[in-house]
Amino acid sequence: MHALLEELGSAAAAALVQSFGAEGIPASVVFEPSPRADAQCNAAMQLAKALKRPPRDLAAAIVAAVASHPAVAKAEVAGAGFVNVTLRDAWLAAHVDDALALRPVGAGQTVVLDYSSPNVAKPMHIGHIRSTILGEAMKRVMRAVGYTVVSDNHLGDWGTQFGKLIVAWHRYLDGAAYERDPVGELLRIYVKYSEDERAQKLALGAPAKEADDDDAPLPAQAPELLLAARAELVKLQAGDPENVALWKKFVDVSMAEFDRTYQRLGVSFDEVLGESFYNDMLAATVDELLAKGIAEHSQGAVVVTFTKERDGEAMPPMLVRKADGGFLYGTSDIAAMRYRMGRWSPARILIVTDERQQLHFRQLFAVARRLGVPAKLEHVWFGLMRLPEGTFSTRDGNVIALESLLDEAEQRAEAVARSLNADLPASEVREVARVVGLGSVKYNDLSKDRTTLVTFTWDKALSLQGNTAPYLQYAYARIRSIQRKVAELGATPGPVGALEPAERALVLALLKFPLAVEDVARTARPHALCDYLYELAGAFSTFYNELPVKDAEPGVRAARLTLCERVATVLRRGLDLLGIEVVERM
Numbered sequence: 001m002h003a004l005l006e007e008l009g010s011a012a013a014a015a016l017v018q019s020f021g022a023e024g025i026p027a028s029v030v031f032e033p034s035p036r037a038d039a040q041c042n043a044a045m046q047l048a049k050a051l052k053r054p055p056r057d058l059a060a061a062i063v064a065a066v067a068s069h070p071a072v073a074k075a076e077v078a079g080a081g082f083v084n085v086t087l088r089d090a091w092l093a094a095h096v097d098d099a100l101a102l103r104p105v106g107a108g109q110t111v112v113l114d115y116s117s118p119n120v121a122k123p124m125h126i127g128h129i130r131s132t133i134l135g136e137a138m139k140r141v142m143r144a145v146g147y148t149v150v151s152d153n154h155l156g157d158w159g160t161q162f163g164k165l166i167v168a169w170h171r172y173l174d175g176a177a178y179e180r181d182p183v184g185e186l187l188r189i190y191v192k193y194s195e196d197e198r199a200q201k202l203a204l205g206a207p208a209k210e211a212d213d214d215d216a217p218l219p220a221q222a223p224e225l226l227l228a229a230r231a232e233l234v235k236l237q238a239g240d241p242e243n244v245a246l247w248k249k250f251v252d253v254s255m256a257e258f259d260r261t262y263q264r265l266g267v268s269f270d271e272v273l274g275e276s277f278y279n280d281m282l283a284a285t286v287d288e289l290l291a292k293g294i295a296e297h298s299q300g301a302v303v304v305t306f307t308k309e310r311d312g313e314a315m316p317p318m319l320v321r322k323a324d325g326g327f328l329y330g331t332s333d334i335a336a337m338r339y340r341m342g343r344w345s346p347a348r349i350l351i352v353t354d355e356r357q358q359l360h361f362r363q364l365f366a367v368a369r370r371l372g373v374p375a376k377l378e379h380v381w382f383g384l385m386r387l388p389e390g391t392f393s394t395r396d397g398n399v400i401a402l403e404s405l406l407d408e409a410e411q412r413a414e415a416v417a418r419s420l421n422a423d424l425p426a427s428e429v430r431e432v433a434r435v436v437g438l439g440s441v442k443y444n445d446l447s448k449d450r451t452t453l454v455t456f457t458w459d460k461a462l463s464l465q466g467n468t469a470p471y472l473q474y475a476y477a478r479i480r481s482i483q484r485k486v487a488e489l490g491a492t493p494g495p496v497g498a499l500e501p502a503e504r505a506l507v508l509a510l511l512k513f514p515l516a517v518e519d520v521a522r523t524a525r526p527h528a529l530c531d532y533l534y535e536l537a538g539a540f541s542t543f544y545n546e547l548p549v550k551d552a553e554p555g556v557r558a559a560r561l562t563l564c565e566r567v568a569t570v571l572r573r574g575l576d577l578l579g580i581e582v583v584e585r586m
């Protein structure tokens, strides 16, 4: 489909040049599938102004150019100057296999993909799931179109919270609870520490906003807990063996728990370079920023400021070194960027986090521009996940652990599996429940535009109707069952020939698969692939309701079997790119 659309685009552009002169006309214009035509071009409207010609005149020239293409059955001008192209059935039938031909548009380019990146000593909660799931889907999609992808888990394993945790460890730890559930106990003592520190600050008369800000300068009258935490942090940063050992313990127990979750989700990383990895590079990073005039001293601290003229927008300053010499989250991000450029020379760096970090990354990318970083830097942000109860925040201890969410998904999916097929053996029911349960949680995140706020409800995520994982997984299993039944008759797939309307629509839908995958690789919006798969499953459903497969005469049956096979393959491959599995029967 791609190759054809491009051929039409360059033929159209060449004709425009010939009729109206080369000026203002690109080498190729865009043809794309649309709900109104197999392929549509709206270049005539876009170019009309520059060429000072009525759009319908330009459209007529485009029509004349593409009408003679062997794949084109009909080309016509529509409306204000659209060109609508209908493809020949024979061309469609002959290209069914192109559905799986993804073009290596990313070949020769490296991408660094920074995702998941949870914080040590806090459990990964439902808010992190979106980063993990979106990032993993992007990794798979980008690899499928030929990019060399370095997936990197930028763990939050360094920073002021470790001073606090060490204090909390000495004062509040319940050893038995830690034995049972290390990360749960670390969270409990961290939350207790935060509450006590906040209470001490408020008692000293600090305004509530300041009491919540970790990076606020030490107040004149600092609470005792905070002083203790800062002292432990200084010891840790100076390499004090006892504190380094404690820190390492926190990292290890957290990582063990994260790894369990990753394994369950089928997620893996090439690198786990957390914030601590960059610790040794921070001083030199700030020195470089100062030497290049990008950062400046301000009241003992070092900051980068941003102006509309230089950076395209005025933003609050970014603190890169505190007055007490401490470095910040952003400092390690600048160091990470320099490190990644040096090691991999990526063409793109994508960082997946929730929407609250948008300003941070706009600041970081502005710093990158001033450093002359040549990569395309993309903050792949997503809306916060809401359960009906409200948003999550670790600090409040209002956490629904991801593990229990996934457990519940599997339990509920088991009921769905039983309702579909009471004859499935128990071991298969469990496997269906696992695949559908995980799939529904992932798909719920992936199927909505990531910049919108996601409300999670079980009924929607697990519904067998609508744009959901269970619907697509069931569509896949149903096709498999049709294939098995037809195979029992000894029938095998054969060439696709004449097309009934429902078959034609199905082939067109199949051929859009590579377009959808490339679109996601380009825009980092996986919901486009979900929408595509949903459309394909719908086209299949219409096809199957309208036309017999098993009872068709042999030649037609063979062709329809081929279509079934291709649809199943695209569904499985598409879901796999989203990190979602299928089962052969449900």
Ligand code: ARG
Binding pocket: 114, 116, 117, 118, 119, 154, 155, 156, 333, 336, 351, 352, 353
């Ligand atoms: N640990 C951070 C958080 O949970 C996310 C890190 C994202 N990556 C980055 N390079 N800053 O908010």
